[in-house]
Amino acid sequence: xxxxxxxxxxxxxxxxxxxxxxxxxxxxxxxxxxxxxxxxxxxxxxxxxxxxxxxxxxxxxxxxxxxxxxxxxxxxxxxxxxxxxxxxxxxxxxxxxxxxxxxxxxxxxxxxxxxxxxxxxxxxxxxxxxxxxxxxxxxxxxxxxxxxxxxxxxxxxxxxxxxxxxxxxxxxxxxxxxxxxxxxxxxxxxxxxxxxxxxxxxxxxxxxxxxxxxxxxxxxxxxxxxxxxxxxxxxxxxxxxxxxxxxxxxxxx
Amino acid sequence: xxxxxxxxxxxxxxxxxxxxxxxxxxxxxxxxxxxxxxxxxxxxxxxxxxxxxxxxxxxxxxxxxxxxxxxxxxxxxxxxxxxxxxxxxxxxxxxxxxxxxxxxxxxxxxxxxxxxxxxxxxxxxxxxxxxxxxxxxxxxxxxxxxxxxxxxxxxxxxxxxxxxxxxxxxxxxxxxxxxxxxxxxxxxxxxxxxxxxxxxxxxxxxxxxxxxxxxxxxxxxxxxxxxxxxxxxxxxxxxxxxxxxxxxxxxxxxxxxxxxxxxxxxxxxxxxxxxxxxxxxxxxxxxxxxxxxxxxxxxxxxxxxxxxxxxxxxxxxxxxxxxxxxxxxxxxxxxxxxxxxxxxxxxxxxxxxxxxxxxxxxxxxxxxxxxxxxxxxxxxxxxxxxxxxxxxxxxxxxxxxxxxxxxxxxxxxxxxxxxxxxxxxxxxxxxxxxxxxxxxxxxxxxxxxxxxxxxxxxxxxxxxxxxxxxxxxxxxxxxxxxxxxxxxxxxxxxxxxxxxxxxxxxxxxxxxxxxxxxxxxxxxxxxxxxxxxxxxxxxxxxxxxxxxxxxxxxxxxxxxxxxxxxxxxxxxxxxxxxxxxxxxxxxxxxxxxxxxxxxxxxxxxxxxxxxxxxxxxxxxxxxxxxxxxxxxxxxxx
Ligand SMILES: Cc1cc2nc3c(=O)[nH]c(=O)nc-3n(C[C@H](O)[C@H](O)[C@H](O)COP(=O)(O)OP(=O)(O)OC[C@H]3O[C@@H](n4cnc5c(N)ncnc54)[C@H](O)[C@@H]3O)c2cc1C
Ligand code: FES
Numbered sequence: 097x098x099x100x101x102x103x104x105x106x107x108x109x110x111x112x113x114x115x116x117x118x119x120x121x122x123x124x125x126x127x128x129x130x131x132x133x134x135x136x137x138x139x140x141x142x143x144x145x146x147x148x149x150x151x152x153x154x155x156x157x158x159x160x161x162x163x164x165x166x167x168x169x170x171x172x173x174x175x176x177x178x179x180x181x182x183x184x185x186x187x188x189x190x191x192x193x194x195x196x197x198x199x200x201x202x203x204x205x206x207x208x209x210x211x212x213x214x215x216x217x218x219x220x221x222x223x224x225x226x227x228x229x230x231x232x233x234x235x236x237x238x239x240x241x242x243x244x245x246x247x248x249x250x251x252x253x254x255x256x257x258x259x260x261x262x263x264x265x266x267x268x269x270x271x272x273x274x275x276x277x278x279x280x281x282x283x284x285x286x287x288x289x290x291x292x293x294x295x296x297x298x299x300x301x302x303x304x305x306x307x308x309x310x311x312x313x314x315x316x317x318x319x320x321x322x323x324x325x326x327x328x329x330x331x332x333x334x335x336x337x338x339x340x341x342x343x344x345x346x347x348x349x
Numbered sequence: 350x351x352x353x354x355x356x357x358x359x360x361x362x363x364x365x366x367x368x369x370x371x372x373x374x375x376x377x378x379x380x381x382x383x384x385x386x387x388x389x390x391x392x393x394x395x396x397x398x399x400x401x402x403x404x405x406x407x408x409x410x411x412x413x414x415x416x417x418x419x420x421x422x423x424x425x426x427x428x429x430x431x432x433x434x435x436x437x438x439x440x441x442x443x444x445x446x447x448x449x450x451x452x453x454x455x456x457x458x459x460x461x462x463x464x465x466x467x468x469x470x471x472x473x474x475x476x477x478x479x480x481x482x483x484x485x486x487x488x489x490x491x492x493x494x495x496x497x498x499x500x501x502x503x504x505x506x507x508x509x510x511x512x513x514x515x516x517x518x519x520x521x522x523x524x525x526x527x528x529x530x531x532x533x534x535x536x537x538x539x540x541x542x543x544x545x546x547x548x549x550x551x552x553x554x555x556x557x558x559x560x561x562x563x564x565x566x567x568x569x570x571x572x573x574x575x576x577x578x579x580x581x582x583x584x585x586x587x588x589x590x591x592x593x594x595x596x597x598x599x600x601x602x603x604x605x606x607x608x609x610x611x612x613x614x615x616x617x618x619x620x621x622x623x624x625x626x627x628x629x630x631x632x633x634x635x636x637x638x639x640x641x642x643x644x645x646x647x648x649x650x651x652x653x654x655x656x657x658x659x660x661x662x663x664x665x666x667x668x669x670x671x672x673x674x675x676x677x678x679x680x681x682x683x684x685x686x687x688x689x690x691x692x693x694x695x696x697x698x699x700x701x702x703x704x705x706x707x708x709x710x711x712x713x714x715x716x717x718x719x720x721x722x723x724x725x726x727x728x729x730x731x732x733x734x735x736x737x738x739x740x741x742x743x744x745x746x747x748x749x750x751x752x753x754x755x756x757x758x759x760x761x762x763x764x765x766x767x768x769x770x771x772x773x774x775x776x777x778x779x780x781x782x783x784x785x786x787x788x789x790x791x792x793x794x795x796x797x798x799x800x801x802x803x804x805x806x807x808x809x810x811x812x813x814x815x816x817x818x819x820x821x822x823x824x825x826x827x828x829x830x831x832x833x834x835x836x837x838x839x840x841x842x843x844x845x846x847x848x849x850x851x852x853x854x855x856x857x858x859x860x861x862x863x864x865x866x867x868x869x870x871x872x873x874x875x876x877x878x879x880x881x882x883x884x885x886x887x888x889x890x891x892x893x894x895x896x897x898x899x900x901x902x903x904x905x906x907x908x909x910x911x912x913x914x915x916x917x918x919x920x921x922x923x924x925x926x927x928x929x930x931x932x933x934x935x936x937x938x939x940x941x942x943x944x945x946x947x948x949x950x951x952x953x954x955x956x957x958x959x960x961x962x963x964x965x966x967x968x969x970x971x972x973x974x975x976x977x978x979x980x981x982x983x984x985x986x
Binding site for chain 1 (some may be wrong): 394399400403414415416417418419421423426431473474475476478479480483484485486488490491508510511514517520524525527528536559576589590595599622625626627628630729732733734735781798801802805816830845848849890892893897898900901907
């Protein structure tokens with residue numbers, strides 16, 4: 097099939113960006129979206145132009161590197177699918193496709209489709225962990241975890257940190273991302289002692305990074321390549337209220 | 350070059366304890382004064398960096414992705430082994446050790462493997478303490494499964510995302526140290542050279558992938574945990590960015606490179622669909638627990654799989670290897686698939702595929718159980734191929750997957766360069782000529798959590814490296830080398846893309862140094878690769894500049910290194926005149942087509958020493974002794 101791409105080109109963080117139009121020819125339905133972009137890029141290099149910069153690595157939908165707004169939708173039209181796992185059989189000959197970077201205050205554009213998502217790492221560093229220094233852990237089977245709890249924790253832990261939730265949210269909120277980590281760790285007995293502190297610190301860091309607040313649009317859940325549910329935000333809000341009420345907030349360090 | 354593996358004396362079961370006791374310690378107050386540079390944030394790098402920072406060392410960690418959480422370890426699916434014997438099915442440290450030595454076809458160092466099996470149990474405890482959501486039974490205990498070639502159930506897993514969950518555990522420990530200000534993380538930063546002063550590793554030269562700036566970091570110890578080099582084949586199951594640059598630069602600075610030709614081909618990947626293919630996708634080997642592998646008995650049978658009656662199907666693994674069947678080790682399963690396809694019995698486009706059929710398992714266990722076990726893998730398969738594996742059998746074909754070879758390390762995981770430690774897939778240790786499933790995650794975490802925190806300390810306490818900073822002229826010289834190379838790549842302005850060269854290299858590697866190798870083919874490859882390399886340096890087109898985010902430049906630098914490594918792999922494959930594990934030389938096989946080892950001449954590690962760009966590297970040997978597991982022909986019949 098042949099497609100017309102309108103791709104956001106931006107040379108650097110402080111330069112103006114604009115759409116450029118490219119033709120993608122002889123695209124097979126078995127190609128992934130990124131393989132289609134590879135074809136376009138090889139053509140650009142052959143014509144002496146700069147290829148379109150985009151983040152990618154695993155191409156298996158698990159590393160969370162890739163991410164583009166495709167026709168205005170984070171990761172494109174297929175539900176629960178990261179850009180690298182989107183296959184061209186879902187497009188039609190003659191389609192025009194707009195491709196843009198994630199757009200959010202907390203994700204400044206670095207170049208073309210590449211954005212800076214380091215804010216998400218800082219949210220984790222603020223409290224998205226269980227303190228368990230290496231060595232000295234007790235036997236793993238001494239901690240019993242009901243299968244349902246383990247499964248729920250795993251559902252939330254499946255987050256790949258791609259940032260689609262932020263890009264999809266009209267407020268640019270990272271609540272789905274943060275809620276997922278809080279839910280993962282908060283479901284487990286090992287995660288209880290730091291539970292109050294975790295939610296307070298992570299939420300504070302989220303605010304500091306310039307992510308917006310959650311007003312229940314639900315777009316994040318629609319965009320999530322891993323089907324993380326809005327429930328994790330409810331849980332985060334619940335934990336946040338409890339921690340604030342119980343005064344654990346005063347013990348922040 | 351000294352090739353003393355520094356294995357502790359005494360019975361194998363006591364060696365690690367003895368070594369730990371013999372080690373010198375760095376006092377808590379002094380740890381802060383030592384800087385450890387950890388390159389890589391995968392399982393090996395992240396676990397090492399976090400653990401060393403917890404101990405109090407000043408740690409800097411580097412990765413080329415935009416976040417340490419995206420290291421390629423994230424993609425591991427199937428599971429991680431540990432000798433917990435929770436299933437009471439006869440497992441033990443000794444059995445895991447035995448299986449790994451045998452699985453590696455007697456080409457690994459017994460002492461290292463024993464230690465790996467020994468600390469495997471601590472890994473699971475550590476990960477559970479961090480909150481890794483391993484699969485559980487209804488009663489709340491940890492669940493296990495059996496995995497590729499093992500007759501006990503010792504594999505722990507988190508759905509089909511074990512690598513992701515283990516890496517997130519290590520990443521969170523690492524970020525915790527970042528938050529505490531004890532660890533500095535440098536994402537989007539690529540190591541481009543190793544800096545040596547007075548014969549020791551004293552730092553690295555890196556390029557900031559966003560600004561393009563080339564700078565140096567000085568340190569007292571350098572840990573390379575930069576993963577595997579399977580992408581030398583272009584198409585592999587590795588992430589696009591996986592590369593050999595860090596270890597190749599270290600090799601050129603004098604670190605011995607061990608067994609480069611041991612590259613593992615994984616039997617269960619989705620077959621290539623066309624020329625545009627950018628990578629191959631692995632379907633976890635755990636699928637072979639319930640899936641049955643078959644091809645039509647007759648060549649050229651183009652009927653739909655469902656229309657082929659049982660009597661006209663050849664379940665060739667079950668037929669040839671009755672006791673292991675569909676769970677035969679990777680090298681055996683891969684070669685068997687190639688064989689039936691070479692006979693013209695392959696299925697799917699191009700005849701390069703075999704069926705992996707779940708119909709019996711679905712009948713026996715119900716679709717729900719299968720969905721529960723492999724749901725996400727089935728989804729992935731359907732997404733990529735457009736076919737529904739609950740209804741029609743999957744098509745699979747082998748693909749390059751893992752590099753057992755890597756930088757040579759001694760028992761302490763130190764390379765032949767003092768102060769340069771190597772961990773995870775980047776080193777050569779533990780897996781011999783063939784890695785068993787679910788053992789790479791185990792090795793990466795063993796190295797990072799439980800070995801390096803001791804051995805790096807021992808090195809620092811013993812060598813007491815003098816303070817150094819990046820103003821030393823050795824750093825300037827290395828930076829200049831990096832800048833010159835970059836300038837050279839950008840100035841070629843040829844007519845071909847880097848990818849076109851990479852694909853060409855990959856085809857030669859796969860054809861002549863892939864699943865089966867022979868002298869004629871290897872000699873051809875050794876002739877051809879330098880030609881491709883020469884053309885690359887004259888005719889590649891790398892657009893853009895060095896002072897910006899330039900992915901084309903990053904790629905060109907990595908492929909340039911692959912072009913050199915490819916040649917070394919072929920040379921190693923040529924010189925190893927035997928078949929062992931994943932290294933199958935057609936000239937050396939038993940009458941029924943199995944790998945034929947030559948223990949008399951090749952029970953050693955081949956270690957290549959760089960001698961200069963236009964010189965043949967020197968091949969050194971570390972003899973291997975088998976005092977515990979007796980040398981025998983592997984048999985999975
Ligand atoms: C698809 C797939 C599935 C797998 N499944 C399993 C499984 O089920 N069980 C199992 O045991 N094993 C499995 N493996 C193997 C296993 O995942 C890897 O061997 C292991 O994760 C490697 O870990 P590592 O820490 O050594 O390297 P990696 O995780 O590859 O990390 C490498 C790190 O080095 C960094 N790096 C590389 N080069 C540079 C440079 N020049 N400068 C700066 N940083 C650099 C990268 O940024 C990254 O952080 C699988 C592998 C694949 C490909
Ligand atoms: S490239 Fe890894 S998730 Fe898409």
